[in-house]
Amino acid sequence: MTTYDCSDPVARRAGLSAAADAAAAGNLVVLPTDTVYGIGADAFNATAVRDLLAAKGRGPDMPVPVLVGSWQTIDGLVTAVPPVARLLVEAFWPGGLSLVVEQAPSLAWDLGDTRGTVMLRMPLHPVALDLLRIVGPMAVSSANRSGQPPATSAAMALEQLDDSVAVYLDGGPAPIGVASTVVDVTGDLPRVLRQGAVSLDAIREVAGQVEAAS
Template identity: 40%
Template sequence: MGRGKILQRPYSPQQAQLLPANQPGAITQAATEARAGNLIVIPTDTLYGLACDAFNAEAVRAIYAAKQRPYSKPIPILLADHTDLPRVVRNVPPVAQIFINQYWPGPLTILLPKHPDLPEEISNNDSVAVRIPNNEVGRAIIRAAGGAMAVTSANLTGQEPADTAVDAKNKLAGWVTAVVDDGPSPHGAASTILDCTGGRLNILREGPISAQSLLGLAER
């Protein structure tokens, strides 16, 4: 994988703007930062997320550096709308479409075949983790930034995830240029992860959506 050079904190901690979600222009301002190749923090329906343009390889590498995250751990992609899905996946297996119809937008991340246009930094294999969050502010930012963002929890690897914007700003000082504050995160848990790339369903992480609910839907 083309990791490039080891990145250092590119900004002073004072450069991170805390933007109230209801402040006029906040969504546009955050999206502009992302389009410029910078890292930002956005609200989702689970936890606050460290985000960048999903198609900007250098920005994706900066996420790994900011989180001290090993390259062996892929970074999920959050979409604004269902129509953005063909940009990031090669195809959607019929079984995956069942879960998409039922749980998107919502706290279900689905592994799907990765589109070749995505930078290799997104994942070290042929799949990509994708979801649409049930958070209007987060989706509005993603939409304004181009429709698809690489997003992972706003914290250092191994630390507790940030559940407020201020906490995220403090954890990632020096790495982000904008933090959008939409109040405390509604969930204390990350999304459920479901692998739909193989011949059988594989629940990789149980979160707000239980394994029992997923298996029950699959058996209908």
Template identity: 40%
Template sequence: MSDMDHMLTEAAARLTAGGLVAFPTETVYGLGADAENPAAVARIYAAKGRPSGHPIIVHVAPEADLAYWTGTLPPEARALIQAFWPGPLTLILPRAPHIPDAVSGGQDSIGLRCPSHPVAQALLRRFASLKPGGQGGVAAPSANKFGQVSPTHAAHVRSEFPELGPDALLVLEGGPSQVGIESTIVDVSRIGKGVGPVLLRPGHVTAAQIAAVLGREPARPDASAPRASGTLKAHYAPRTPLQILPRRDILRMADEHRKGRIAVVAFSAPDAPPGPDVDWISGARDPEAYARELYALLRHLDEQAYSGIVLEQPPALPEWQAVNDRIGRAAAAFR
């Protein structure tokens, strides 16, 4: 038995016993527990300091019987699953009555996702094989304290929960997350009630890609939309104060800055050298590369004792929507 196979066996056993397992996905690392065990799900909330009304996404294996988790799977959901699963897309669906509402923040909906990362899939399959009927699902928000920067490496998870030793939290290694930001969330739970697909959280799967499958753009969130993971105004924040500025304001600030050492993440170098207390860092010009590097960069900068972090405002273009969403919520924590 290989080391990974041994770890997967132990991880599945931990989940079955109601314990916590952190595991890699293509988006970020998740903090997982048995989705059908309210006491285990409560351990996620306690470890993260997560409000009890904030729902958690349930991860399922590729061959999962979705009818076990939801009573209704509309044609729009089937089309999106066919196009984007396994992958970084979460669907909000009506929750089957026998599934505890601990994962949905008390709502009658449920968020379901099938990740593409091979370690995540192996864990989900191993866990499902131990569950009656083979329908195990793992509830897993990002493996970080609530509202903080999501982890994209196993080391990030360990540093985030120093109070949880290996007996309390098993961390599976899976390399760096390839997407780097959380999944796109689309609400299809109200289609039978006359409400079309709604984009609750942008991500790697774009609104344009969704429209290409469904033949219409997903709507913006409305007042009656279900609560969903990572959609609070302030979220994804580093400990260091962060702000987003257009380039002209950054150049002026860098020239005038005299109070403490700051980090500036910009798309190109300044024409003149910045001041001695300004560290200029090049950010990726491609939105997918920027997203992949974002959280690891914020965590690194958090460790450097800066008095502030400044990000150059990315373009207001559809392909930058997910990045702008994440950094906007991160900056909102300091307003």
């Protein structure tokens, strides 16, 4: 278990290399994002994803979202990108919006009980984006034990997750400090499942009519 201070350029390069190696070896990493800190694994390593859920004290009934490093990545992960999803991506990625879409059936991953969907987001944080562009899509959930507050710093993540994580990338305090807004675009109308970093009004300005979860 090693923590890297990503405010130092040399430590940042070393940390990104160590985190990429850890993910390739099936180990867990903690990374900063614009919303909260995340605990991540290679999205295509089912054992690592199970270890991620175990570290959080969570079961497969709460599947793990996936972070991507570019707009284009979404096209290879879904059956089809609905037009409204494309509009939301262009408006809010990278940023605090997660989209629930129908995943491509050919994908060889196991993120939990997803029922054929996947939650995708492109975070607005340079360290996260650098790591995602090295590793590829990563299964990432908030870096906290289930039922505890999401970590907004590497120290908070370390306090909760300790040596279940191989590498901690410290990118300073999370800029937003609240979880992403989640919008399901698999139905006839976009449905806001969780209100967070992006306001409901901002979603409506782009998507038009949306349903808000009660």
